[in-house]
Amino acid sequence: xxxxxxxxxxxxxxxxxxxxxxxxxxxxxxxxxxxxxxxxxxxxxxxxxxxxxxxxxxxxxxxxxxxxxxxxxxxxxxxxxxxxxxxxxxxxxx
Amino acid sequence: xxxxxxxxxxxxxxxxxxxxxxxxxxxxxxxxxxxxxxxxxxxxxxxxxxxxxxxxxxxxxxxxxxxxxxxxxxxxxxxxxxxxxxxxxxxxxxxxxxxxxxxxxxxxxxxxxxxxxxxxxxxxxxxxxxxxxxxxxxxxxxxxxxxxxxxxxxxxxxxxxxxxxxxxxxxxxxxxxxxxxxxxxxxxxxxxxxxxxxxxxxxxxxxxxxxxxxxxxxxxxxxxxxxxxxxxxxxxxxxxxxxxxxxxxxxxxxxxxxxxxxxxxxxxxxxxxxxxxxxxxxxxxxxxxxxxxxxxxxxxxxxxxxxxxxxxxxxxxxxxxxxxxxxxxxxx
Numbered sequence: 001x002x003x004x005x006x007x008x009x010x011x012x013x014x015x016x017x018x019x020x021x022x023x024x025x026x027x028x029x030x031x032x033x034x035x036x037x038x039x040x041x042x043x044x045x046x047x048x049x050x051x052x053x054x055x056x057x058x059x060x061x062x063x064x065x066x067x068x069x070x071x072x073x074x075x076x077x078x079x080x081x082x083x084x085x086x087x088x089x090x091x092x093x094x
Numbered sequence: 095x096x097x098x099x100x101x102x103x104x105x106x107x108x109x110x111x112x113x114x115x116x117x118x119x120x121x122x123x124x125x126x127x128x129x130x131x132x133x134x135x136x137x138x139x140x141x142x143x144x145x146x147x148x149x150x151x152x153x154x155x156x157x158x159x160x161x162x163x164x165x166x167x168x169x170x171x172x173x174x175x176x177x178x179x180x181x182x183x184x185x186x187x188x189x190x191x192x193x194x195x196x197x198x199x200x201x202x203x204x205x206x207x208x209x210x211x212x213x214x215x216x217x218x219x220x221x222x223x224x225x226x227x228x229x230x231x232x233x234x235x236x237x238x239x240x241x242x243x244x245x246x247x248x249x250x251x252x253x254x255x256x257x258x259x260x261x262x263x264x265x266x267x268x269x270x271x272x273x274x275x276x277x278x279x280x281x282x283x284x285x286x287x288x289x290x291x292x293x294x295x296x297x298x299x300x301x302x303x304x305x306x307x308x309x310x311x312x313x314x315x316x317x318x319x320x321x322x323x324x325x326x327x328x329x330x331x332x333x334x335x336x337x338x339x340x341x342x343x344x345x346x347x348x349x350x351x352x353x354x355x356x357x358x359x360x361x362x363x364x365x366x367x368x369x370x371x372x373x374x375x376x377x378x379x380x381x382x383x384x385x386x387x388x389x390x391x392x393x394x395x396x397x398x399x400x401x402x403x404x405x406x407x408x409x410x411x412x413x414x415x416x417x418x419x420x421x422x423x424x425x426x
Contacts, residue, residue, distance in 0.1 A: 003408065004200060004201055004202045005404065005407075005408060007195070024189060024192050024257070024258070024261075025192045025195075026188060026192065027201060029404075029407040029408045029410070029411035030407075030410075030411035030414065030415070033407060033411070040181075040185070041185050041188050041189075044178075044181065044182065044185065044265075045265070061131065063131070064129065064131050064132040064133075065133070
């Protein structure tokens with residue numbers, strides 16, 4: 001049995017002006033082939049104007065079990081949202 | 095229903111669940127999506143690997159009966175369309191394999207299990223496509239039945255599976271329409287062409303009904319899969335919906351459904367219809383359908399014949415990487 005091609009994560013910019021967005025993954029021998037394969041697998045209907053490929057093992061992810069402590073600090077800071085402040089109606093749009 | 099007989103593992107009454115399992119079930123009940131690295135019961139993981147894998151295998155093996163007609167399509171336009179459709183099936187297989195791999199199974203392992211017969215694919219692809227009308231019938235009925243099952247699965251609880259289904263559903267209605275378009279052309283053609291269309295419907299009707307899997311009363315694993323939201327509707331619900339949708343479409347074509355018991359049931363607001371021959375279904379699933387050997391043989395041959403090419407690309411990639419590394423070292 002031959003060795004499996006490495007796994008790549010695929011990011012596609014859907015339109016000019018938008019961020020690249022994760023769309024899925026695929027196997028390819030190298031970055032160049034990963035881009036070619038991504039073209040065929042993820043943009044058969046003009047879904048993109050640009051492709052990024054990243055080796056899956058190069059991605060470091062936050063741990064799901066630490067979700068609470070990791071994001072908790074911002075939960076307590078409701079004043080970061082503009083709706084925290086009451087602006088009198090006569091002041092107008094702000 | 096591209097996954098017809100998925101054994102569900104770890105069904106447990108709530109009072110026997112661990113606190114972790116209860117918390118997990120509550121997340122699903124709230125409609126939360128489960129993502130790859132999060133805790134999940136082993137049974138959920140195993141059942142999903144089986145289901146997504148079976149689904150992926152069906153997309154890949156499903157290319158064979160249609161690929162068979164690419165070189166013999168009646169016009170260049172039909173040929174280009176069929177080629178695009180078969181390419182989509184390859185893409186669908188790849189989205190699904192990737193989703194399965196997030197559960198900790200490798201691509202090689204999944205392919206090995208398909209090739210050795212340890213994992214199944216949909217029974218429908220073990221029937222032959224004898225002529226061009228069959229390509230119409232496959233698009234209309236087989237992709238039609240697939241859509242029936244896949245649309246609700248967009249809401250499935252496992253994030254990567256749900257996202258794959260959303261992509262697939264966007265592309266799938268092209269498939270059904272191209273099939274119906276072929277059927278319209280044939281049904282409105284010469285008497286011989288219309289007879290071919292009717293013959294294709296006759297042969298594909300019951301195999302298409304089998305795609306939804308055994309009747310609910312014989313479907314022992316449904317309850318756990320439904321609790322986990324990796325199955326959204328029962329087999330019989332989907333089969334009924336498919337029949338209700340397809341009967342008027344056949345009528346428009348001027349073709350008749352090969353079922354003498356087909357009758358409108360005012361009370362349930364749907365059609366009564368005959369069950370397929372379930373002994374045939376179990377025989378085909380067990381490997382004794384008309385094309386099981388041919389399909390798996392073609393699949394294994396393609397994999398083995400492509401080995402030198404996969405290895406060659408990998409060797410090229412490794413050499414190029416070594417050259418780049420050497421150049422970097424030299425530059426420093």
